[in-house]
Amino acid sequence: MLAVIRYTVPESQSQDFVKQGHAILDLLATQPGYQRGRLARSVDEPNLWALVSEWEGAGFYRRALSAARMAMYPLMILMVNEPGAYEDVHVRDGA
Template sequence: MLNGMFAVIRYSVPEARAEEFTRSARSVLAVLAAQSGFRSGRIGRSVDEPNLWAVVSEWDGAGFYRRALSAARMDMYPTMDMVVNEPSAYEIMEEIA
């Protein structure tokens, strides 16, 4: 088993709220990046479904990620209504560099 985990939080973002979402996602990512155990993060938009966005982050472990979510809760609040309700934390099982 490899160390670490990654998280994928998907959002369904109406085009009219894309700018608001981008600002909020940047803020959330900045808060997450300041937390212990953070490795990397990115914001992405589906090339096939432009209303589908994701905030992806990599962590030293699930505990770090869960504590970081608590720290980012207030920054995440403005766009919580756009979150796709599904599991977001994935343990890294294989990796190719």
Template sequence: MLAFIRYSVPDARTGEFVASATGILKLFSLQDGYRDGQLGRSADEPELWALVSRWEGAGFYRRALSAARMEMYPLMTLMLNEPSAFEVVVSEP
């Protein structure tokens, strides 16, 4: 499954955000079912960021969110309120 958590980050908070998001990815990497993750920034809207990760299933992702909640808490005000968990329907190597 794919997880996309999008954030709207003002320029003044970019450094703090990148450090925190990197910490979240590191915590995710320690969780069961984690495959990989990335932090990306929109090429067209530089304040828009995405924390993307892949998991063996939705349950693994939801448990990882719980484990990382303290690390994620400071970024909650920057998070866009939208669904973040997506089931893979088609995959190409």
């Protein structure tokens, strides 16, 4: 299961955002079902960021969000309000 949370971050806040993003990923990584995560920045729109994580299933992700709520709270004003949980339909690894 893929989780994507997008953020619109003013350039003046990007350094603090990166620190907070690292802390959130560190916290999520301690939760059951976590597989991997990354913080990414759009190459076309530098104010657009994504916190992307992979989970064993949606239940694990939702429980992890509850555990990380306080760490994520300061960034909520920057979140893009859209669905962010995606179920794998097809996965193809590289060679």
